[in-house]
Amino acid sequence: MFKKSKKNQKGFTLVELLVMLVILAVIMIIAVPNITGILSRNRSTTYIEDAKKLITRAEYKFRGNSETMQLEKGNCILMSLRYLDNAEFESPPNNGEYLKDQSFVVVKRENSSYNYYVRLVEKLKNKEEYRGVLLNSSKDLYQEDSYSLVDNIDSSNLFNVNSYISNPDGVKGLISSIGCNNVSVFGDGESDSSDA
Numbered sequence: 634m635f636k637k638s639k640k641n642q643k644g645f646t647l648v649e650l651l652v653m654l655v656i657l658a659v660i661m662i663i664a665v666p667n668i669t670g671i672l673s674r675n676r677s678t679t680y681i682e683d684a685k686k687l688i689t690r691a692e693y694k695f696r697g698n699s700e701t702m703q704l705e706k707g708n709c710i711l712m713s714l715r716y717l718d719n720a721e722f723e724s725p726p727n728n729g730e731y732l733k734d735q736s737f738v739v740v741k742r743e744n745s746s747y748n749y750y751v752r753l754v755e756k757l758k759n760k761e762e763y764r765g766v767l768l769n770s771s772k773d774l775y776q777e778d779s780y781s782l783v784d785n786i787d788s789s790n791l792f793n794v795n796s797y798i799s800n801p802d803g804v805k806g807l808i809s810s811i812g813c814n815n816v817s818v819f820g821d822g823e824s825d826s827s828d829a
Contacts, residue, residue, distance in 0.1 A: 676726035677780035684751045684766045685774050690717040691738035704742040709813035713737045713794035725755040732756055734793045
């Protein structure tokens with residue numbers, strides 16, 4: 634019978650396999666962090682886009698209420714995500730849940746204009762961790778590096794908008810940078826005022 638020549642047999646030598654594994658390992662070392670960074674940035678971008686949508690909802694509610702349009706200079710209105718019709722906010726970037734009473738928009742009357750500030754908090758799924766947009770102005774959300782506004786939020790900094798009337802000091806630290814003279818809370822169709 635015929636004998637097969639060793640020259641006709643095709644395959645990889647051990648050295649060739651090792652070289653190929655080393656090349657694959659180097660590619661993985663370079664690619665995995667880049668892919669992880671891209672995914673993280675995409676999640677942060679989703680937070681920013683949701684924060685912009687929340688401000689848009691607040692502006693719609695604010696402009697549609699004749700009572701709010703009489704806001705005096707330096708005064709603010711606080712509106713929770715629950716009050717702002719949260720149907721669009723059911724899919725946070727980390728598959729957790731947006732906290733409807735801890736996420737809010739603050740509208741502040743300046744001279745002849747209104748400034749909007751947003752805080753959007755997600756409770757991560759199966760964890761006691763929180764992530765989102767800290768209190769930032771709508772102008773900040775349109776900056777090129779706005780994804781850097783997304784950060785972890787300490788549970789001690791959570792604040793329930795509905796408890797503002799009974800505990801106004803709880804929010805003073807959160808919105809003190811805005812400089813509100815007086816804060817009105819709009820939630821569940823009600824309006825309450827208190828000095829901040």
